[in-house]
Amino acid sequence: MPPTRTAVRPSLSRELVADRALEIADTEGLESVTIRRLATELGVTPMALYWHFKTNDDLLDGLADRVLDAVELPERSGEWAADIRAALVALVTAMRPHPQAAHRVAERVMAHPKGLELTEAALSALSAAGFSPEAASYLAMQALRSAVAMVTADQVDDSGQTAEEREAHLRRKQATIASLDPAQYPAVVAHARAMTYCGDPESLFALGVDLFIAGVRGLAEGQRR
Amino acid sequence: MPPTRTAVRPSLSRELVADRALEIADTEGLESVTIRRLATELGVTPMALYWHFKTNDDLLDGLADRVLDAVELPERSGEWAADIRAALVALVTAMRPHPQAAHRVAERVMAHPKGLELTEAALSALSAAGFSPEAASYLAMQALRSAVAMVTADQVDDSGQTAEEREAHLRRKQATIASLDPAQYPAVVAHARAMTYCGDPESLFALGVDLFIAGVRGLAEGQRR
DNA sequence: ACCTGAACACCGTTCAAGT
DNA sequence: ACCTGAACACCGTTCAAGT
Numbered sequence: 001m002p003p004t005r006t007a008v009r010p011s012l013s014r015e016l017v018a019d020r021a022l023e024i025a026d027t028e029g030l031e032s033v034t035i036r037r038l039a040t041e042l043g044v045t046p047m048a049l050y051w052h053f054k055t056n057d058d059l060l061d062g063l064a065d066r067v068l069d070a071v072e073l074p075e076r077s078g079e080w081a082a083d084i085r086a087a088l089v090a091l092v093t094a095m096r097p098h099p100q101a102a103h104r105v106a107e108r109v110m111a112h113p114k115g116l117e118l119t120e121a122a123l124s125a126l127s128a129a130g131f132s133p134e135a136a137s138y139l140a141m142q143a144l145r146s147a148v149a150m151v152t153a154d155q156v157d158d159s160g161q162t163a164e165e166r167e168a169h170l171r172r173k174q175a176t177i178a179s180l181d182p183a184q185y186p187a188v189v190a191h192a193r194a195m196t197y198c199g200d201p202e203s204l205f206a207l208g209v210d211l212f213i214a215g216v217r218g219l220a221e222g223q224r225r
Numbered sequence: 226m227p228p229t230r231t232a233v234r235p236s237l238s239r240e241l242v243a244d245r246a247l248e249i250a251d252t253e254g255l256e257s258v259t260i261r262r263l264a265t266e267l268g269v270t271p272m273a274l275y276w277h278f279k280t281n282d283d284l285l286d287g288l289a290d291r292v293l294d295a296v297e298l299p300e301r302s303g304e305w306a307a308d309i310r311a312a313l314v315a316l317v318t319a320m321r322p323h324p325q326a327a328h329r330v331a332e333r334v335m336a337h338p339k340g341l342e343l344t345e346a347a348l349s350a351l352s353a354a355g356f357s358p359e360a361a362s363y364l365a366m367q368a369l370r371s372a373v374a375m376v377t378a379d380q381v382d383d384s385g386q387t388a389e390e391r392e393a394h395l396r397r398k399q400a401t402i403a404s405l406d407p408a409q410y411p412a413v414v415a416h417a418r419a420m421t422y423c424g425d426p427e428s429l430f431a432l433g434v435d436l437f438i439a440g441v442r443g444l445a446e447g448q449r450r
Numbered sequence: 451a452c453c454t455g456a457a458c459a460c461c462g463t464t465c466a467a468g469t
Numbered sequence: 470a471c472c473t474g475a476a477c478a479c480c481g482t483t484c485a486a487g488t
Contacts (some may be wrong), residue, residue, distance in 0.1 A: 011471075033460065048472050056462060110402065110420075116410050123412035133419035138429050139422075142374055142436060142467085149370035153363065154335075178333065185341050187348035190444075194358035195366075204363050207444070211367060216438040216441025222439070260481065271481085272451050281481060368452075 012042065014052045018062035025063060025100045033060065055192075060109075066102040068092045071114040080125040085213050087121040088143055092205070095151045102148045109144060129220045137217075143212060150208035155199070171198050237267065239277045243287040250325045258285065270371040286336075290328040296339040298346075304352040310438050313368055317430070320376045327376045332370050339349045354445045363400075368437060375433035380422070395421050410430060 010016070013217040028145045039046040052061040055056050074086030095102050109115030122143055126136035127184060174196040183187045198204050235241070245267060246258045258282050264271040278284040281447055296319040301312030320327050332339030351361035401423040407414045423429050 012336070034460090045473050047474080050463080051471055100300035109352040110398065116405070116413055120410045121336050127412060132239050132414050132426065134429070135432060137416050138378065138423075139436065140416075141378060142371075142433060143378050145370070145378075146367075146469095149367055149374070153366060155371075170433075173335065179257055180341070185345045188341055189351060191358050191362050191365075194362040199359065200365070204359070208358060208365055210369060210446055211364065211440040212436075213440075214447070215438075215440025216303050216468080218439025219445050220434055222435075257484090261479080270454050272483095274454080275482080276452055 012044065012048065012052060014062055015066065017042065017049060017052055018059070018066045020062045020064050021059060022098060024103065026098055030060070030104065032132060033063065035059065037197060053193060060104055061108055064101055064108040065112055067094055067098050067101055067105045068108060068112040068114045071118065073114065073117050079218060080128040081213060083125040084122055084129075084143065084216065087118045087125070088147060088209055091144070091147045092209070094151050095147060096205075099151050102151045106144050106148045115210055126216070129216065130223050131220065135219075135223075139216060140159050146208065146212045150205055153208065186198060237273065237277060239287055239290065240279055242274060243284070243291045246284060246288045247291050247326065249441065251323055254325050255285065255329065258288065260284065271413055275340060282400065285329050286333055289333040290327055290337055292319055292323050292330045293333060293337040293339045297345065298339065298342050301346060305353040306438060306442060308350040309347055309354075309368065309441065310434060313352070313372060313434055313437060316343055316369070316372045317375050318435070320372060321430075324376050327373045330371045334369060350408045351441070354441065355448050356445065360444075360448075363440060371433065372436045375430055377430060378433065 017038065021038055024033050024038065024041070033056075033210055035049050035069055036046045038059070039049055042048075049059065053062060071218075074083070074090050075082050077086070095105055098105070109119060119140060122140040125138055126139050127221060131139060177192040177195060180189050188195075233266050241289045242263065246263055249258050249263065256283075263284070264274055265272075274284065278287060296315055299308070299315050301308050302311070320330055323330070326337060334344060337429070344365060347365040348361055352358075356364060390412050400418055402413060402417040405414050413420075
């Protein structure tokens with residue numbers, strides 16, 4: 001019965017495949033996203049995926065695009081600091097559920113309509129703040145990278161591992177730091193707990209945004225001094 | 226004549242292998258650093274490298290450590306802003322020749338004596354600035370990520386390619402941006418040139434450092450208000 | 451201590467073919 | 470349009486063995 005064939009295995013689409021790939025990336029890391037692995041999970045031949053994606057790289061782009069698809073564009077207020085903050089928060093919010101994919105997402109920003117909207121908002125805000133095109137461009141890119149930094153801040157490194165592996169890694173790391181010579185690295189040893197466990201992710205997230213905004217504000221004041 | 230055997234192929238060492246790996250990473254990207262490829266270049270069996278490195282991951286750690294080895298530790302001045310700036314500049318200076326390895330280097334900072342020295346300087350400076358252990362730890366890590374961002378700023382994405390490929394990619398990107406609808410993305414189109422070509426890397430580098438310092442200074446003032 | 455050789459289970463990708 | 474099958478050239482890694 002050919003009509004119910006889709007009940008057995010719904011035919012693939014670029015979005016469907018990319019979403020499955022994103023799930024793999026979230027749980028096991030980006031480098032677990034392979035054509036062959038993905039094909040097996042989708043119950044399909046590796047070659048089937050080549051109809052939807054040119055290469056494995058293209059697949060990873062598709063995965064990143066799914067994250068950008070979810071960006072909810074902020075409305076402009078006209079106040080430059082508020083606008084650039086809103087753009088930054090919008091991007092970070094979309095990326096937070098997918099820290100493992102963050103780097104890829106950043107690379108795709110200029111190739112995606114939502115990414116371009118965010119960049120547009122950032123650039124016009126920075127221009128309004130008085131920065132030259134060169135400075136504004138650099139700061140916009142730095143905002144992008146700050147967003148990646150915020151999103152990946154909890155996990156000490158973004159080597160793709162499962163959640164349990166990463167926790168174990170964190171514990172090992174804290175033990176290592178705590179066992180350092182306090183005479184040689186007093187501040188590091190004193191910060192062992194704070195460096196590895198983040199009690200309140202929300203407040204650190206806010207701190208990251210504030211840091212960037214404060215930096216831009218400081219530079220802007222210097223600029224027009 | 227066994228004594229001159231070393232003239233044909235000097236015996237391997239962890240540092241020698243890592244340095245060759247770093248060269249490959251610099252010219253062709255991190256993912257071109259494979260055990261087999263490296264073995265071929267060194268005129269040796271793939272398995273020979275397993276004597277010096279446990280896994281391919283360990284090899285990449287070794288490569289990153291070579292970058293950190295070259296860090297020249299700044300002397301402390303006692304003024305916190307100057308001290309954290311000096312630490313940031315020291316790290317960026319060491320990483321700049323190796324942008325492709327920057328991410329890996331950042332991950333190794335807490336596992337390397339030079340990295341620990343930098344962290345020690347950053348944490349004690351941030352404590353002196355009045356930040357809590359949690360905030361200081363977060364800002365120190367953000368400094369690290371800012372450093373990575375600065376180093377990789379020129380190359381639009383860090384997908385490992387040769388220098389020529391990256392230039393071509395840049396040109397293509399500029400063309401793409403320039404061909405966007407100016408009605409929809411006026412600021413982006415206006416910044417097409419500034420976004421893709423960086424006239425003076427030094428000044429942008431300075432801007433990145435200034436941005437971070439200004440941000441920390443702004444937060445510190447808010448903190449003790 | 452330091453390196454070789456054979457083997458295994460992965461991987462991306464091309465080409466030709468099926469429906 | 471959408472997918473299969475066989476094949477090729479890579480890859481990391483284990484195990485046993487050589488000197």
